Amino acid sequence: MDNRNVVVCDNGTGYVKCGFSGENFPTSVFPCVVGRPMLHYEESLTEQELKDIVVGKSCADLQHQLDVSYPLNNGIVQNWDDMCHVWDHAFYNELKINPPDCKILLTDSPLNPLKNIEKMGEMMFEKYNFAGVNFQIQAVLTLYAQGLLTGLVIESGDGVIHVVPIVDGCPYPHINKQMNIAGRHITSYLVDLLSRRGYALDRTTDFETVREIKEKLCYLSYNYKREYQLGIETTILVKNYTYEFLVKILFLKIEGQKSCYVDTSICSSMNLNSYAFQNFCFRMEGIKVGTERFQAPEVLFTPELIDVEGDGMADMVFRCIQEMDIDNRMTRV
CATH class of the missing domain: 3.90.640.10 (ATPase, substrate binding domain, subdomain 4)
Structure with a gap:
């Protein structure tokens, strides 16, 4: 099968990375954000016409004229309608593919509820008619990219951080750690600091x-x-x-x-x-x-700075290793 017939789509809280199998880098990386005009074009006197739905990089350029929303929160889809707009933009505008002619690999959050995975598969088959759909945990794919099967992956995104122990390609979901502080929270705290x-x-x-x-x-x-x-x-x-x-x-x-x-x-x-x-x-x-x-960035290690209770990243990694079987600990060092 032609590599361009296998699509890879990484749905992140902050950015969507999409491309084709076999390529070293994503074909497109754009913000996972959806915007709607605050005023309809007929009601404004601007010479620039705004679409009813604006997705991706265009939202940043027109942020003063849009009411923006983020379909994902902490790595999990919260608004399926907006997420469909993001996928439409990725498949038809960025990759320019015909989904029925392709198969797709979708990345998955380690703690994503099963009903969300089922819903995502339903959308891929029934709405976009992909020939095949596969889900893989992001942390496992990270190890594969390094030629490894065993390791401890710290996955820091825009909305959430996961610490995932993996042995022989199999994650340990009962030991996974999640911290709902990540890039977006650092940005928000930086806004507060600069305001002061x-x-x-x-x-x-x-x-x-x-x-x-x-x-x-x-x-x-x-x-x-x-x-x-x-x-x-x-x-x-x-x-x-x-x-x-x-x-x-x-x-x-x-x-x-x-x-x-x-x-x-x-x-x-x-x-x-x-x-x-x-x-x-x-x-x-x-x-x-x-x-x-x-x-x-210190909020990653001291969540109390933004009034969040819980372990910081370093403590979370330590606890994750300590909870592993002693026979598997050395394989992670």
Whole structure:
């Protein structure tokens, strides 16, 4: 069978990775997010027409005009209608395939309920008519990619972290550990930290911007106390992040008068019902990030920072190993 007839789709909380069997890298990686316009095109005066459903990267570009939702939460599908929109985008727009001519391998979360797996299989067969469907746990596939059958996999995603022990290709579900703190929570905590520094950041519209800051500037500290003291006493850790942000321009509509453009910054005391969104412009803004660079990722090891009870990642790994049979522990080191 041609490799392009076997599709691989990794459904992550933050991103969907899809491609074809035999390829070294995914053909497409896009955010697992669905957006709907806040105003219908007929009700707005923008020259850009918005679709009723926007999926993937387009949501980030139009985030100020969309009401966004995430179909997956903690690695498990919560909204099947939105998930179908994501799959439609992946199969027809990104991969450009005819599903009945293909088979598909879908990744699965270690603690995904059986009814969700059945529902996903039902969608693949009855809605998309794939010739064959296979489910594999993500952690097992990670070991396969390294040429291994046995190991301890720490799978850190956008919404959840799993610690999965695997022996001879078989996971131990009764020992699996899950922590509902991951990349998205680091981003959210970074928003809080930067807000304390004095930056006015919105948790919804500025989330993707802060995500970029996290990915480019944040790191894990080997000695938290020493680096924190260094950050307080010096500016050696401070990095500047420059980004573009959207400024809405309003179009004044008054009969009998010449039309003019008015910036929203001077319109707070005016009757905004007399205006309609007409255009947009971009301004450059800089954000200085200091100790926040390593404070945000620390929530992975100290969940109490965001008021979450439970073990951090290091403690979770230790407990997982301790619960394994002693004969299998050394194979993981």
